[in-house]
Amino acid sequence: MGVLYFTGATLNLLSMMGLMLAVGMVVDNAIVVVETIYRHRADGAAPRAAAVKGTAEVNLAILLSTLTTMVVFLPVILMSENANFSFFMGVLGLPVVYALAASLVVALLFAPLATRYIGAAQVKPDPRWLVWLSDAYGGLLALTLRRRSDSLLTLAAMGLLTMAIAVPGVKCTDSTEGNLNDFTVRFTVPPQADPGERDEIVALLEGIIEAHATDWGVRVYRSRLSGDSRHGRLFVYLDEDGPLDRAGVMEAARGAFPDDLPGVDVSIGWEGSFERSGDQQINLSVHGEDMSTLDALAEEVARRVRSVPGVMGVQLDVQSEGADEIRLIVDREAAARYGVSATQIGMLVSYAMRGSSLPDILDGEHGISVTSRFSLEDRSDLDKVLSFDVWSPVMQQLIPLRTVTEVEIGKGPGTIRRLNRRTTTGITLDLKDDITPGEIWGGLDAALADMSFPRGYGWEKGDRFDQQQEEDAAMKFALLLSVTFVFLLIGVLFESWVLPLAIITTIPMAMMGATWGLYLSSTPMDTMAGVGMVILVGVVVNNGIVLVDLITQLRREGSSRRSAVVEAGRRRLRPILMTALTTIFGLLPMALGSSSFIGIPYAPLGRTVISGLIASTILTLLFVPFLYAVLDDLRTSAVVWFNWVRGAA
Known part of the structure; x- marks a missing residue:
């Protein structure tokens, strides 16, 4: 909070989301330090000696784990080409970076000091359930080390199941599931209608909304006429706990509004316009020069796309008539x-x-x-x-x-719309509530593939398609950048390129868990879920770091590789579970909440991080030690082969 104040940042919903994310993470470093000190105390060390030895044992590990989490945010904030993605990562990520930096100082300086004076004489034996869990885990870990082929097959099977079931089942969208409790009634009035007649038509439509307000759970509604007073909209906002969901209300509204009013055309759809789509809308445009030809082509495009599965309604960008004009037609x-x-x-x-x-x-x-x-x-x-x-x-x-x-x-x-220096007519598609824009593009391509356009005419997908492509590219870039920086950082501090490979395998494990979490909770892959994926890269490697770091320490002290791996797993079981659980419980309010910021809910972020962290914690404890042993064997074989080649030469 102090750094936010001095940097001039504001305390808004996104920054508070970052603080909510940091709540469970800031205690991780202190947990690892205090647990290690406590273990040395249980082995008979004096309070001062235990504090010094325990902190020295884990200082590199917690420094590295903190830096990997921080380094995930900074490059993406500075280098992402997508301004929207960088904005979310910056406002949400910087509070996390500040909090983690402070937690590292507290864990290395103040937590050891506190253990000398707080509970210095209270060292109790481990509870029976923890002893049983540690013994069971040690036996299971030894089994994975003995049966390497089965362990590899298990990992491969989990990956294949994820690719076959979870990945295709997760919907991708540039919108969200959040603030979508509204719909729009579009209407047109006859061109010859005077102001009094227009008011009567609007009052009639508003009366229908008012008559069904209780049945539909209408919270508030408002109407608006366009500048030409011929086209208007009724914006209807529903209660979250209404008797019907939004799709049910829209279906009922289609039957409630009359379709026999002379000169009046009424349609039900999502809120949005040609320039800016609503969450359940996508736009197409037909471009050319002659307006009459454009109108005819737009009618044909609209007729074809109405049959695309998932399309609920189609509205043409109706052009109002303007003033009389004189045209000179070339003979x-x-x-x-x-x-x-x-x-x-x-x-x-x-x-x-x-x-x-x-x-x-x-x-x-x-x-x-x-x-x-x-x-x-x-x-x-x-x-x-x-x-x-x-x-x-x-x-x-x-x-x-x-x-x-x-x-x-x-x-x-009345208006001539120009897009990319071409005359354009817009077509707005309303999608069904369970359909995402990403599922529609292929159907539109197929529906319009065999439609012939005159020379100089054609159709294009709206800005939403380009925006989704940019956001997908930004997420992939952010993930690649994060993994690269984490790998380089671990390699530099560990002075090895084999150890980072063992630790970095926690990332695909976390991605598998996050994908299953989105799939099982029916959460679409949107911007906030993408932010959660990037955050996972820096968070899930922490468990692998503290585990592999202790393995290397034990091997330097003379332990064999197998005994070092098993002993490190047993010692790090409790702090790994504690740090994972604190982060998970800290994110539960976010994962279960329904609040949103400008229509973007934060629940997908919480669900992504929680599910990825659960999977990576379990798989890290079981398979990272095993993968460490495999990579260590490969390194030994490579050294032997290299020495043989050099000797033969």
Whole structure:
């Protein structure tokens, strides 16, 4: 909190999520130190000697485990190309980094001091259940070391089951399961309706909502008309504990609103718009030049995508009629006969009506902009516009504009939407409640694969598709970056590249557990779950670090590898279980909560970390010592082979 204050950070929901995440982690270092000191006290050491020896035994391990957790956040915050992902990692991760740094100081300096004066004479034998658990674990660990093939097959089987069942069963989405207790009633009114008639239509629709407010669990609703007063929306917000879920309310609403009102079109969907999708919406766009052609193509696209499984409704981006406009249509036969191009005609009309910029006139130190165009009198008279002269290369003379054009008067579009410098019509797809956007894209590709578009026309997926691709890439980049930094850090501090390989295997074990956790809890893989995956990389290696560190210490003291592995497992069983349980229980409120921040719930983060930590704790205790032995044998064989090759040379 002190560092947050001095850095000018605010205490908001995301930073409090970081503190909630840190609550169970900040005690881990102190647990390892105090448990080691307590064990030395139980072996008969004096309080002072036990404090010094116990802290010295684990200082490298807890330093390394703290740094691995901290190093996960910093590179991702600074280097991630996805601003949204970096924002969440920064606001959530920095409080964790500050808290862990403080906990390391407390564990190395103040926890040993406290053990000298608090409970110095209270050393009790281990309870019977803990002795039994330690003996059972030691026997199981010895079994995994003896039966290496079976251990490898067990790990492979767990990985295959995860890939075959859990991974396909986890839905991926850029939205979340959180703040989605709302829906929208879209409606249009007849263009000839006066303000009083529009008010009557809105009042009728609001009356239907009011009449069913109790049955549907409506908390509040509001209505809004667009700028042209022809298109409007009713935003309906439901109680979380209402009698029906949102899908049930929307189904009931479709039957409650009349479909026979003259000139009134009503549709039920998710909240959103063409520019910004709601959580259960995706957008398509049809681009080209001619508005009438675009409207026809958009109708055909809408007809095709309505049949895609998971699509609940389709709305076209209806263009309202604008003011009357005069169109000059190029007579292509006459233009070809006189050798006049459409570009030439367009430039003439543009020059006459809009003008052309000339070089500025300098007036002392100031410049005066100069624009040349036809006079207002000439521009305001259609006959004079049609009498403008255009050069005919065939006739070698000027001819009137009316010779190669035809005049058409009609209603222009109320709005023209341009996207990437192209005229665009939008199509909004409402998805069913149990469907994620990632499940729809393939069906849309198949539905529109055989649709032919005129030259210069086509369709594109909306920004949401690109956003999801960017977020997926950002998560993969963050995971790769985190694993790389953790591996390098462990290798540098352990002065070995074999030990990090044994420790780093805890990461895929944690990912398996996290995937099963998301699958069994029906939680989609979203941004917050991705943040949880990245956090797991730095958290789950801690157990492997304290375990492998003690193995290396015991081997330096003269123990055989097998006895060192078994003894290290027995000694580290209690602190590993304690640190894992404190983190898990600290995250339970997050995993079970339903609060959200701008529509993004934090429950997926808690569930990801908890399930990954449970799996990695169990698998670390069983398989990391075994993998350490396998890698140690491979290293010994490699050294022997290298010496043989060098001797033969």
